[in-house]
Amino acid sequence: MASESVAADRDDSEAEVDTESAVETARRQLHRAAAHLDIDPAIVERLKHPTKVQEVTVPIERDDGSVEVFTGYRAQHDSVRGPHKGGLRYHPEVTRDECVGLGMWMTWKCAVMDIPFGGAKGGIAVDPKRLSPSEKERLTRRFAEEIRDSIGPNRDIPAPDMGTDPQTMAWLMDAYSMQEGETVPGVVTGKPPAVGGSHGRDEAPGRSVAIVTREAVEYYEMDLSTTTVAIQGYGSVGANAARLLDDWGATVVAVSDVNGAIYDPDGLDTHSIPSHDEVPEAVTRQSVPHTITNEELLELDVDVLVPAALGNVLTAENAADVRADLVVEGANGPTTSAADEIFADRSLPVIPDILANAGGVTVSYFEWLQDINRRSWSRERVNDELESEMLAAWRDVRDAFDERGIRWRDAAYTVALERIAAAHEARGLWP
Numbered sequence: 001m002a003s004e005s006v007a008a009d010r011d012d013s014e015a016e017v018d019t020e021s022a023v024e025t026a027r028r029q030l031h032r033a034a035a036h037l038d039i040d041p042a043i044v045e046r047l048k049h050p051t052k053v054q055e056v057t058v059p060i061e062r063d064d065g066s067v068e069v070f071t072g073y074r075a076q077h078d079s080v081r082g083p084h085k086g087g088l089r090y091h092p093e094v095t096r097d098e099c100v101g102l103g104m105w106m107t108w109k110c111a112v113m114d115i116p117f118g119g120a121k122g123g124i125a126v127d128p129k130r131l132s133p134s135e136k137e138r139l140t141r142r143f144a145e146e147i148r149d150s151i152g153p154n155r156d157i158p159a160p161d162m163g164t165d166p167q168t169m170a171w172l173m174d175a176y177s178m179q180e181g182e183t184v185p186g187v188v189t190g191k192p193p194a195v196g197g198s199h200g201r202d203e204a205p206g207r208s209v210a211i212v213t214r215e216a217v218e219y220y221e222m223d224l225s226t227t228t229v230a231i232q233g234y235g236s237v238g239a240n241a242a243r244l245l246d247d248w249g250a251t252v253v254a255v256s257d258v259n260g261a262i263y264d265p266d267g268l269d270t271h272s273i274p275s276h277d278e279v280p281e282a283v284t285r286q287s288v289p290h291t292i293t294n295e296e297l298l299e300l301d302v303d304v305l306v307p308a309a310l311g312n313v314l315t316a317e318n319a320a321d322v323r324a325d326l327v328v329e330g331a332n333g334p335t336t337s338a339a340d341e342i343f344a345d346r347s348l349p350v351i352p353d354i355l356a357n358a359g360g361v362t363v364s365y366f367e368w369l370q371d372i373n374r375r376s377w378s379r380e381r382v383n384d385e386l387e388s389e390m391l392a393a394w395r396d397v398r399d400a401f402d403e404r405g406i407r408w409r410d411a412a413y414t415v416a417l418e419r420i421a422a423a424h425e426a427r428g429l430w431p
Contacts, residue, residue, distance in 0.1 A: 028342065033414050052076045082118065084155065126163075137171050161361070186372055206243075207359050209357055256380050259281050261293065295318065327343070358393065
């Protein structure tokens with residue numbers, strides 16, 4: 001199951017909740033965080049809008065000789081703390097507003113991790129399953145040319161997202177480099193290590209989810225060795241989080257893919273279950289006591305629930321039926337704001353995505369540093385540095401949570417917004 005979609009917010013009716021766009025949701029979250037801080041309203045007004053949104057036409061020749069035209073986007077939200085940074089997705093439902101909203105979330109995510117990047121997001125409205133490898137390569141190279149003036153290692157740095165992968169990033173880097181007349185590995189992150197990618201990048205979001213889960217379990221005075229965990233989604237994020245938590249002593253009782261979930265109250269052998277990247281849609285083919293639906297997984301009686309697949313899976317319709325004691329968001333936007341309100345009324349803590357799955361952008365930052373310095377790091381160093389950064393961010397958010405008496409999501413956003421506002425205040429408005 002792929003990750004990253006949009007969350008929604010409660011308005012006049014629950015029917016409207018799940019149809020709110022990513023940019024509307026991001027703006028609501030911005031205002032909610034600003035209400036807890038003493039920030040110049042002019043800065044909040046600036047942060048409601050992207051710096052730039054580019055829409056391009058991407059024609060390619062199909063393998064049968066026909067020509068098909070696709071639409072691509074690159075939304076750059078804020079660069080006050082450093083170059084724009086964010087994923088590049090290939091999906092039929094990519095839109096301008098989705099890219100703007102997700103770019104805003106990337107701004108908050110980079111700030112909560114105290115990484116010197118701003119937010120961006122882009123993509124092409126295309127079903128990558130309909131493309132042959134050669135068609136996907138031609139699409140990527142043409143898109144790279146169309147947005148070439150907007151990206152660069154000191155301007156905007158794309159990374160893999162839904163429907164793209166390290167090979168996609170290698171093609172994009174090569175296309176950009178050929179036009180620049182020199183090899184520029186720092187123009188993208190998430191590349192294969194053979195062309196400047198970082199060890200540990202693929203598993204970094206799942207590793208950060210595991211680290212934050214471990215810290216949250218300790219915060220709530222639970223024992224990890226007796227903690228049960230259900231993880232929706234067994235792609236890169238879910239599988240890596242599951243295996244690490246398993247190694248650290250937790251009992252992972254359920255995992256899932258697009259076809260459904262498997263459940264064993266005595267615990268699963270997570271290392272024997274292929275991730276979606278290793279063997280697509282293999283989860284429900286495992287021999288285990290129980291096969292359940294993805295919806296049933298969300299309602300299991302477990303200590304920790306990790307939604308690590310699609311967005312908008314925890315909604316007003318099922319929030320009252322979630323029986324976990326703690327939710328840690330592995331996907332982007334898995335909890336609608338209507339569900340957030342229900343969880344808050346139930347005093348059920350939700351650790352937000354902009355903290356929990358920030359390992360990806362953090363190791364992308366490490367990759368960017370390695371590319372600039374032309375010096376690679378070992379996997380051990382990457383993992384050690386990621387652990388250090390995640391613990392520092394966890395402490396900052398935890399302190400805001402304790403001191404302000406607010407929700408975990410609000411705590412993370414206030415940490416991020418304070419840093420962004422301070423940078424805007426220092427730099428001012430030009431001219």
